[in-house]
Amino acid sequence: MSAVSTSPQFKRNAHEALRDANLQQALGMVRLGFIDKRQAVVDKLPEFDALRDSAREIKNHTLAHLDLYLERYEKKVQEAGGQVHFARDAEEARGLILEICRKAGAKTVTKGKSMISEEIGLNAHLEANGVTPVETDLGEYIIQLRNEGPSHIIAPAVHLTKAQIESDFRRVHTHLDPTRDLSEPRSLLTEARGVLRQKFLAADVGITGANFLIAETGTSIIVTNEGNGDLTQTLPKVHIVLASIEKMVPTLEDVSQILRVLARSATGQEMSVYTTFSTGPRRAGDPDGPEQYHVVILDNGRSNMLGGEFQDMLRCIRCGACMNHCPVYHAVGGHAYGWVYPGPMGAVLTPTLIGVDKAGHLPNASTFCGRCESVCPMKIPLPKMMRHWREREFERHLMPAPMRYGLGLWAFFARRPALYRLTTRAAMWSLSKLGRSKGRFKSLPFAGGWTKYRDFPAPQGDTFQAQWAKRKRAA
């Protein structure tokens, strides 16, 4: 069992999301916030596309030799005085972490942002066993107060408005003056800083994720802006790194290539504020740093993706660009996807991790506009892989008839004129870019995006309905 999923009811979730005024207000800011910032910083680096190719090749090479790099990595961590633990699934990973916490006599555990931790449902497990987990990334802290999951892989609280966060802070921070002014986002940030500072200093164990693991040196890397991950891993006696097998990269030179595309794609920064390379526990003479350094390496279904049609997905560096540019994500937000990973990357990954029976709808949450693939720093063919899933679903006859043609969700969006316009515009936007650079702008923009992955003509207004009716008769 991993984190609880509501993916089977994607459509109902999406309905609710569209009616949620707060959510729609917050999502408006995703549309505005991420896209222009990324583009501006990409435009400043002429080598960006060449770096994407370089990053893709590095990951392809690593995945093809993953067993050997993992072995080397393990050896190097041990040489540096750290311990490596392997977990086949979520349950094993939770068990290993709880065990380390127990041995350390831990009461509270601070946590840096980790999607793997969400994936394995770690917080609930720790809590159930008397260990209090405290999320320290501001966004994660906010959603923990609300007992919610993240709605975005790099901006977990992106679905919330300032007013909602203010009322959560007032509800939970009851030791503070109730008449204090929290009308500005800055005052919310300052309050969280103050509250969490105490938690950092009191924690017995710090748990972080890892953006990368380096085989050459046995190093784990976290990339953050707040500095919470560094306080999490520097102050307590024990540091636990929780990472999945595909975080591996061979050398420091290799990770340098991927770091260049990560920050730009994720937040539109030239470089994130803190890129931290950790190798083993405190050394002789060190005045600070953890006394124990553990790495828990999780498989949870990933090794089955190697060598198959979903292997490319293991290149994902969790930058979030695909969801930032996804019209469906813009419309319904991350929670509608019903599990830890939303947006296009989630639509591909979730069925492999929790089963196609639970998440079979997700690959249909797409307009096939192609923007996700065009911005993915690792050049992952997301639309193609969503199509793979749909073909599998078709073969398994798991979906009702309209779904089998991949139209259920499309129709759902198409029936809503505002959304339809949005998705169509998005398709035109991406194809006009493609068209300009690759000189193939022959067909109708949206039709091009649509027919590329489909064996019948593009649905367009009345024509679509007429064609659909005809097709139904023929079927």
Next chain:
Amino acid sequence: MTSARDDLFANLRRSLSVTGTERIRVAEVEERLAEAPLGVIPARGQLDAAGRLALFKAMAEAASATVTEVESPEAVPQAVAAYLRDHNLPATLRMGSDPRLAAMPWRDTSLEIASGRSDGHDLNAISHAFGAVAETGTLVMTSGADNPTTLNFLPDNHIVVLSAADVGGDLESVWPKLRKALGKGAMPRALNMVTGPSRSADIEQTLFLGAHGPRSLHIVLVKDAASAG
């Protein structure tokens, strides 16, 4: 019962259709680890020394750090005292045992100096950088008693001394320097790349400086590193 580890590796190898002992695969991995080939290096940082310094300064400032240039290590304490005074900060400073910092004439200032790691009660701390990357305005800090990691994160105001000679053009320039200092395949316990003061945009996508780490990052760039001896 097989261990989780054995099982995981067996599964990996089954999916990859390999045994793990294929000579070619092993050789490919050994070669990549030994040679650490360079990838695409952006032209941006490929400049002469003066160009690198100008780029570093511009990029660090774009990331909301502030930069002062001084002519020699002897001028650092006065520059630091002036910075604290100009920002209405108390005349206190915590530092590690870095010999380059220790050799500076702190007595010429009225700064109250504390030494060792931070327990979270310091407003101001100073560290010496291992190096820097002009391409992105990034400082490279290494852990140890010289420059405790806690100084990079706990104090409100972090001041970093950087020798101009240690500013490389691109990210990759850090690694040969590090291998030279520590040996191939070795790393300090923590290597912190720092680009500007801490920040968060988790509330409505609005960016604010001063999340959990320092609210300000001030860099004192020492131009004449040679006289540091």
